[in-house]
Amino acid sequence: MSTISPHAPASEAGYLNQDAETRTVMAEVPVTLPSTPKKSKQQTPQEAIDEFWSKFTTKAPGKATTVIPHNEYAEKAAKRSTKAVGTNTQISYEEAAAVCKAKVAKIVKECRRVNQKYRDPHFDLEIDLKWGSQDTLESLCNLKENTDPGFRPKSVKRVVDIFDDPKFYIEGPTANDVRQGRDGDCWLLAALCTLSNKPSLIERLCVARDEQVGVYGFVFHRDGEWISEIIDDKLFLTKPDFDESFLERMLWEDRERINSEEQYRKAYQSGSGALYFAQCEHENETWLPLLEKAYAKAHGDYAAIEGGYTGEGIEDLTGGVTSELYATDILDKEYFWKEELMKVNDEFLFGCSTGMWGVGYGERKGIVELHAYSIMKAVDIDGQRLVLLKNPWGKGEWKGAWSDGSKEWTAEWLLKLNHRFGDDGNFWISYDDLLRKYQAFDRTRLFGPEWKVTSLWTTLSVPWTLDYHDTYFTFSLAKTGPVVIVLSQLDDRYYRGLEGQYRFEMNFRLHKNGQEDYVVRSISPYCQNRSVNVELELEEGEYTVLLKIDATRYMDKLPIEEVVRNNARDRRDKLVAVGMSYDLAHSKGKVIETPEEKKARKEAEKRKKDKERQKLKKEIMEGRRKRHYIRVKDHAKRQEKKAKAKAKAQAKKAAKAEKAKAKEASKEETGDAKDQSLESEKEKHVHVVSPAPEDSKKELGSESSTEPNVETPSTESEKPAEASKVSEESKVDETPTPSKDEVKDVKEKPTAEGSESTDHPESSEKAADEKTPADDSKDGKPKPVEEGKEKATEDEDEDSSSDESDISSVSEISDRELDIELEDRANAPSPPPPPPAGAPEEEPDEFESNPWNAVATVGLRVYYKVSDEDKDKEIVKLSVVRPNPYAKDKEKSDKDDDEEEEDKDKEPKSSKGLDIDDSSKDATLVGNNEQRKKSIMSLIPPTN
Structure with missing residues (x-):
């Protein structure tokens, strides 16, 4: 043991002390050896690509059709959507209006019974504002970073407390009534401006109301059918109540007033100007803010209706079909003017917008970028083609040719066009400037009572590769005529927050059966992705509609299951309300098994079960054959050992007999009587102790103690017979004799499940049979065999026949045994997970843990004109064709590649x-x- 000298250098002492500390620390902390990185397997480029795609795309695509537990309402709605039945386009509206009127009547009766105004428990603005839940203002957040819409209303009051003399309509709803509030729903207000051009369109939306009770009933078009919505008369205001705002009250009471509170109310909380969201131009008109509230409730909240397209708004308010047109794509501008724009407010409604690509900002000669306008009128007077536009803001106008105060205007033109200058949002623009300044047009086809519609929905998995889908629609047209074909997806605005990570864009192609070329294909819009359509004249016949759906995944959005988990505790009421809309919407596309699919599924299940039975049978029989093979080899070895032992015993007997003969002969020659008597006594003693059995006597030729001269077969003569017997035994199995290691592997391998225990040879019997007298000798010479053991060897030979019967054949397993084995395997518990390996596992592949899983619910609607005599006929029969995986499975089993x-x-x-x-x-x-x-x-x- 060495010690450190007190005079040692400081560096040396420090080094030693440091080493001691290091050793101490290493003793206290467990040593972790660095693991060697796992070597990646070598793959060819093609193998690497194939493996990537197998992980990128899920093998089990799917989407939640319901998010609310035990939702029986969605199941009932799904049953109603399974059949495609042609109905008049007005039937759905009439049914929704009748339901809405019944709801309002019941609520009015209930409220009058208890003498209370109606308060909407599902969309209560006052509780939402006072308690700060924000359910009526904010959608469910499905972004990784929470966003705030920035709505900050200060108070809530009823219509009668806001307006001095409230009137739902004052001289009817007009475009001049519309004023946009603090919500970004200019697209909706532009749609309302467009509707105001055609009489009775806006009036059709509010079907029932009781202004005294404070209840209003509206109807809107949603995913191909009309729905009803009920609201109360509470509205958000921009200023807080007088009693609840200390700052506002202090500023207002800077001087003496007779009634400060009443004057404050009249200044800040009275009339249309006090409303936080949309408002009418007239101080006492109420239809616009109430309609906007009902539309917001139908979509979940006010944030859900921020941003949109005028065409989609017109669809929701009229039940029409909107096409997105682009100024640069118009082939014949003359035809577009005469056959489309000139029919505005008759067969079509039009809107236009700027900033189609979303990169513009500000305004160009008064035209606001990223803004929607409505086309009010188109005229062709004295060679001038002019269009009247409306800005839903109620201000902000075009500053070019034919704008207010421009040089083109004269007193004559003012009379011809009935125009009045003023910044009211109404302005005229020439047709050429319209095409130059506005990039996109929304054209909505209106359907009258002469139109019928047939619709059907389905759900399909969208592959990553863009191609026409295996699922497609077919329909038959019984009569030639004009047809409008619409392919649409669910409007995810109604369940904002639960739309998922994928955005879908659709296209379709129309084929007439029997023709190789297609008839027409839809044009994919740049902006609106809710639906695509074509309008054309079709001949009667059978048609196929192929679908092409493009999915884009946004990873910054959360999947539906995570949104549900994040909001289940804190925003239960909001999740229930939005989740119910989600469930009812997706119930339309619920795939219900057809009788043909059910039959194919049962046949596939039967084929699968038969395949499992055959596999199990093969496995069990293979195990039995292996064990039979080993038993045959063991039997051959035992027989060989028995033959050798028997040959040795017979040879020894023969030697003893020769020796006895020699002794007897010598005794006769010498005449020694004493020796002769002793030998006789010895022979008697041997025969008494070990009497030979009957079978043994027969084999030895009836050997007895009194006949010493009996001849016995020699060892050489016995060997050929035994060898031939062994060779015959070995012919039971033609498989070549395995080596010792092979036999050991087969013996140690676990037997197949379901095999009988009697098939196993007993190990103790093997051990007993394998041990022979020859094995007991150390020097290779056989030990002398005692007479008792010699006889036991002969006795073993008697059981050879029974031993042979045990290995005669391999028994075939019965069907009942297979059924029991399959049942046992199905009920067997799953094996425990393997223990963790010492080396760190490879990190999971990002695509394998989160693969491509895009599922879309789409519907096809076919509108067609019918005459009076064809109103009761079924002109269109629509169906969906889905790929049958069970049928393909059958084809694969019946045919080769x-x-x-x-x-x-x-x-x-x-x-x-x-x-x-x-x-x-x-x-x-x-x-x-x-x-x-x-x-x-x-x-x-x-x-x-």
Whole structure:
């Protein structure tokens, strides 16, 4: 043991002390050895790509159809949407209006019974503001970073407390009534301005009201059908109540007033100007703020209606179908003017917007960027094509040609157009300037009572690769006529926050059965993605509608399950309200199994069960054959050992017999009587102790003690017979004799489940049989065998017949045994997870843990005109065709791969997978030169 000298250098002492500390710390803290990084397996580029796609796309796509537990309402709604039945376009509106009127009547009766005004328990602005829950103002947050819409109303009052003389309509609803509030719903207000051009359109929205009780009933169009919404008459205000704002009260009472509170109310909380959101121009008109409130409630809250497109708003308010048109895409501007714009407020309603790409800001000659306008009128007078536009703000106008005060205006033109100058949001613009200044137009087709509609919804998984889907619609048209085909998805604005991570854009292509080329395809809009449509004249016949859906995933949004988890505790009421809208919306696309699909599923389940039975049977029989093989080899070894032992015993007997003969002969020659008597006594003693059995006597030729001269077969003569017997035994199994290691592996391998325990050879029997007299000798020479053991060896030979019967054949397993085994396996508990390995596991793949899982609910609506004699006829029959995985499974089991590839080429849909303007289509043309030429020529339209 060394010590440190007191005169040692400081550096040395420090080093030693440091080393001691290090050793102490290392003793206290467990040592963790650095793990060697796991080597990544070597893959070819193709293998790496295939593995990536297998992890990128989920093998079990799906989407929650309900988020509220035990929701029986969604199940009832799903049953109502399973059949496509043609109905008049007005039927749905009439049903919703009747329901709405009944609701209002019941509420009025109830309120008058208890002498109380109506208070909406599902959309109570006052409780929401006082308690700070913000449920009527804010949507469910589905972003990783919470966003605040910034709504800060200060108080809530009823209509009778806000307006001195409230009137729902004053001279009817007009575009001049509209004033936008603090919500970003200019698109909705522009739609209302557009509706005001056609009489009775806005009046159709509010179907029932009782202003004294304070209850209002509205109807809106949603996902192809009309719904009703009931509200009370409470509205948000911009200023707080006099008693609740100390600062406002102190500022207001800076001088003496007769009644400060009343004057404060009249100044800040009275009339349309006091409202926080939309307001009418007239101080006492109330229809606009109440309609906006009902629309906000239908969508969940005021934040849900921020931002949108005028065309979608017109659809929700009229039940029409909107097409998105672009100024740069108009082929014939003359036709667009005469056949479309000139029919505004008759067959169509029009809106226009700026900033289509969302990059503009500010204004251009008075036209505001990222803003929606409504087209009020189009006129063609004295060679001038002019359009009247309306800014929903009620101010802000065009400053170019034909603007207020421009040089184009004369007194004559003011009379012709009945125009009045003033910054009221109404302005005229020329047709050419309209096409230059506005990029997008929303054209809404209106449907009268002469139109019928047939609709059907479905849910499908959207693959990452953009192509026409395996699921498609088919319909038959019984009569030639004008048709409007609409492919739409669910309006996720109604359940804002639960829309998920994917945004879908749709397209479709119309094919007439029997024709190789398609009839028409939809044009994908740049902005509106809720629906796409085409309007054309169709001949009677059978048609197919192929779907192409493009999904875009936004990872900054949370999936639905996380939004539900985050809001289940803190915002229960909000989650229930929005979740109910979500459930009812998705119930439309619930996939219900058809009888054909049910039959195919049962057949597939039967095939799967039979396959499992065959696999289990093969597994069990394989185990039995292996064990039988081992038993046969063990039996052959035992027989060989028995034969050797028997040969040795017989040889020893023969030697003893020769020896006895020699002794007897010598005794006779010498005449020694004493020795002869002793030998005789010895022989008697041996025969008495070990009498030979009957079978043994037969084999030895009836050997007895009194006949010493009996001849016994020699060892050499015995060997060939025994060898032939062993060779015959080994022929039971033609498999070559395994090595010792192979036999050991087979013995140690666990037997197949369900095998019988009697099939196992006893280990003790093996041990007893394998031990032979020859094995007991150390030097390789056989030990002398005692007479008792010799006889035991002969006795063992008697059981050879029974031993042979045990290995005669492999028993076939019965069907009942297979059923029991399958049941036991199904009920068996799952094995415990393996213990963690010492080395760290490889990090999971990001796409494997969160794969592509886009699921869309889409619907097809077919509008068609009918005459009076065809009103009761079913002109359109609509159905959805889904791929049947069970049928494909059957085809795979019945056909080989080559036949399956040939059938794929014969399928009608596979040849339509690409558009005509897709260069890849050229490579899909199959057949000889004549067939390819025929396919190419079929794409050329016929000449008249």
